[in-house]
Amino acid sequence: xxxxxxxxxxxxxxxxxxxxxxxxxxxxxxxxxxxxxxxxxxxxxxxxxxxxxxxxxxxxxxxxxxxxxxxxxxxxxxxxxxxxxxxxxxxxxxxxxxxxxxxxxxxxxxxxxxxxxxxxxxxxxxx
Amino acid sequence: xxxxxxxxxxxxxxxxxxxxxxxxxxxxxxxxxxxxxxxxxxxxxxxxxxxxxxxxxxxxxxxxxxxxxxxxxxxxxxxxxxxxxxxxxxxxxxxxxxxxxxxxxxxxxxxxxxxxxxxxxxxxxxxxxxxxxxxxxxxxxxxxxxxxxxxxxxxxxxxxxxxxxxxxxxxxxxxxxxxxxxxxxxxxxxxxxxxxxxxxxxxxxxxxxxxxxxxxxxxxxxx
Ligand SMILES: Nc1nc2c(ncn2[C@@H]2O[C@H](COP(=O)(O)OP(=O)(O)O)[C@@H](O)[C@H]2O)c(=O)[nH]1
Ligand SMILES: [Mg+2]
Ligand SMILES: [Zn+2]
Numbered sequence: 148x149x150x151x152x153x154x155x156x157x158x159x160x161x162x163x164x165x166x167x168x169x170x171x172x173x174x175x176x177x178x179x180x181x182x183x184x185x186x187x188x189x190x191x192x193x194x195x196x197x198x199x200x201x202x203x204x205x206x207x208x209x210x211x212x213x214x215x216x217x218x219x220x221x222x223x224x225x226x227x228x229x230x231x232x233x234x235x236x237x238x239x240x241x242x243x244x245x246x247x248x249x250x251x252x253x254x255x256x257x258x259x260x261x262x263x264x265x266x267x268x269x270x271x272x273x274x
Numbered sequence: 275x276x277x278x279x280x281x282x283x284x285x286x287x288x289x290x291x292x293x294x295x296x297x298x299x300x301x302x303x304x305x306x307x308x309x310x311x312x313x314x315x316x317x318x319x320x321x322x323x324x325x326x327x328x329x330x331x332x333x334x335x336x337x338x339x340x341x342x343x344x345x346x347x348x349x350x351x352x353x354x355x356x357x358x359x360x361x362x363x364x365x366x367x368x369x370x371x372x373x374x375x376x377x378x379x380x381x382x383x384x385x386x387x388x389x390x391x392x393x394x395x396x397x398x399x400x401x402x403x404x405x406x407x408x409x410x411x412x413x414x415x416x417x418x419x420x421x422x423x424x425x426x427x428x429x430x431x432x433x434x435x436x437x438x439x440x441x442x443x444x445x446x447x448x449x450x451x452x453x454x455x456x457x458x459x460x461x462x463x464x465x466x467x468x469x470x471x472x473x474x475x476x477x478x479x480x481x482x483x484x485x486x487x488x489x490x491x492x493x494x495x496x497x
Pocket of ligand 1: 314315316320321322400445446447448475476477478
């Protein structure tokens with residue numbers, strides 16, 4: 148159950164980033180997870196709710212984008228996106244390759260904040 | 275209300291990765307080869323390490339081990355019998371070791387100085403999933419698999435096997451009775467991590483250990 152540790156790390160990063168925008172509420176946290184990242188999505192969603200309950204992040208959605216494995220083939224120089232994680236072969240020439248170009252990501256891509264509209268100082272008087 | 279998108283592009287485990295990078299630098303400058311051993315519970319990590327530590331000591335190499343378990347210091351006591359310095363890390367429910375635990379247990383490890391060691395082995399918590407995301411600053415990650423576990427383990431846990439630098443098949447002394455299909459296991463390992471070095475060993479009889487020691491010696495040589 149390392150999803151709990153992962154969720155806790157996300158909470159920490161997001162709280163820190165959102166802290167720079169006082170008054171803002173975090174609506175969505177977007178993640179990029181490689182197919183090899185060994186994270187179970189349902190389990191992470193569950194742990195996210197658990198970790199954010201009762202905090203300013205409560206109710207924020209976790210939007211997860213799963214990235215397929217991409218390997219580079221030394222034989223033909225091609226990069227191929229693989230369908231699964233059961234075999235690391237170039238789809239073009241069938242060669243096995245250990246040169247991974249995508250698939251291990253464990254990343255917070257962005258956060259979406261909702262901010263109260265600011266009433267700029269001095270603007271009121273001018274209208 | 276207005277919506278604002280803030281791009282972060284930040285590794286979720288950035289803190290661990292940074293700590294691990296610091297440890298790696300420390301290990302490199304101390305000239306100690308660090309290996310992280312990962313497998314299911316019961317694969318034979320402790321037995322394999324017992325034999326490894328004992329044998330390295332006998333050859334005059336200085337080796338030490340950190341051993342992670344949810345609870346108990348049984349493994350540390352087993353490994354300590356080799357005479358090598360061993361320290362237990364109890365994670366109390368956490369299913370993997372992380373870089374912070376390693377850093378904490380290196381500090382104040384009585385009588386152990388990294389610069390005096392040739393090898394530091396880290397036995398991770400028995401688990402094939404969670405440890406694969408946590409860099410411990412090791413130079414070599416070793417995935418272990420016993421002949422009793424089924425030849426398709428690498429296919430079931432590609433996240434770990436794909437991140438490994440070496441693989442060890444353990445308990446080959448009982449491969450026969452277990453109906454272990456060696457060719458299939460090797461093929462599956464190679465399918466997930468093409469070109470990886472594989473050692474076929476028995477901690478009980480010592481079979482296959484010579485290759486492993488030759489590999490360790492070659493890896494420990496300053497390049
Ligand atoms: N026959 C045989 N049994 C082994 C071997 N290595 C370990 N075992 C047994 O497998 C069980 C688990 O071993 P252990 O080293 O504690 O596994 P760990 O949980 O991965 O550390 C123990 O009962 C060991 O005696 C081996 O090479 N041959
Ligand atoms: Mg053990
Ligand atoms: Zn190709």
